[in-house]
Amino acid sequence: MRIPDPRVQPPGFIRGLFPGATWRYSPENPEVYLTFDDGPVPEATPWVLEILEKEDCKATFFCVGENVVRHNTIYRRIIEEGHTTGNHTYNHLQGLKTTEREYTANVEKASEVIDSRLFRPPHGLMTLSQYRQLETRYNMVLWDIVSRDYHPEVSPDKICRNVIDYIRNGSVITFHDSVKTIQKLKIALPLIIKMLKDSGYLPVAIPDIRTSCIPLHADRPVNLSGKA
Numbered sequence: 001m002r003i004p005d006p007r008v009q010p011p012g013f014i015r016g017l018f019p020g021a022t023w024r025y026s027p028e029n030p031e032v033y034l035t036f037d038d039g040p041v042p043e044a045t046p047w048v049l050e051i052l053e054k055e056d057c058k059a060t061f062f063c064v065g066e067n068v069v070r071h072n073t074i075y076r077r078i079i080e081e082g083h084t085t086g087n088h089t090y091n092h093l094q095g096l097k098t099t100e101r102e103y104t105a106n107v108e109k110a111s112e113v114i115d116s117r118l119f120r121p122p123h124g125l126m127t128l129s130q131y132r133q134l135e136t137r138y139n140m141v142l143w144d145i146v147s148r149d150y151h152p153e154v155s156p157d158k159i160c161r162n163v164i165d166y167i168r169n170g171s172v173i174t175f176h177d178s179v180k181t182i183q184k185l186k187i188a189l190p191l192i193i194k195m196l197k198d199s200g201y202l203p204v205a206i207p208d209i210r211t212s213c214i215p216l217h218a219d220r221p222v223n224l225s226g227k228a
């Protein structure tokens, strides 16, 4: 029997750290959710959009605010082509190295240019107090499978296997539309999409449920103690 790789499919105790977050959608339906983090960038995102269009798939892009400002035409193209976007902070901050006030302010700054109620923390990491502040305003989306495309030792073949070995109904799958990953994705992504379709899976975008917007700190003071 295959021993599951916790670096690819997070085990239950990791998922329990952020209990209200979405790691996987309904196991009842053969829908799967391709997600792309860290863009938009001209070196990678247009190519990803082209393959998605060619394959008639929708996906979700967790964007970095400063990239949205720099490459706004690509950001608008993502939306115009029917995909959804999510907030991935303004400067790709690592939560554990950032104060709660700085982190939430950075997310809010990103929300001025990314109109979405979806949020994914860079590196999948944030403190519990950051999480609790943000979960009142955002649908937190982590992942069921991370392709590990960013890792220098993970080849296109391994990216394919990471997805194919762990895919199941409702899987949220993480890739990166970045300079670092694009050459590998050009090989792996078409194969992955073909495999998903051949196996009966339907790649769809994560719905961005636009709830009414409450200013982040309007209802309670900022908690700087680090305690909930």
Ligand SMILES: [Zn+2]
Pocket (backbone or CB within 6 Å): 037, 038, 088, 092, 121, 122, 123
């Ligand atoms: Zn990221």
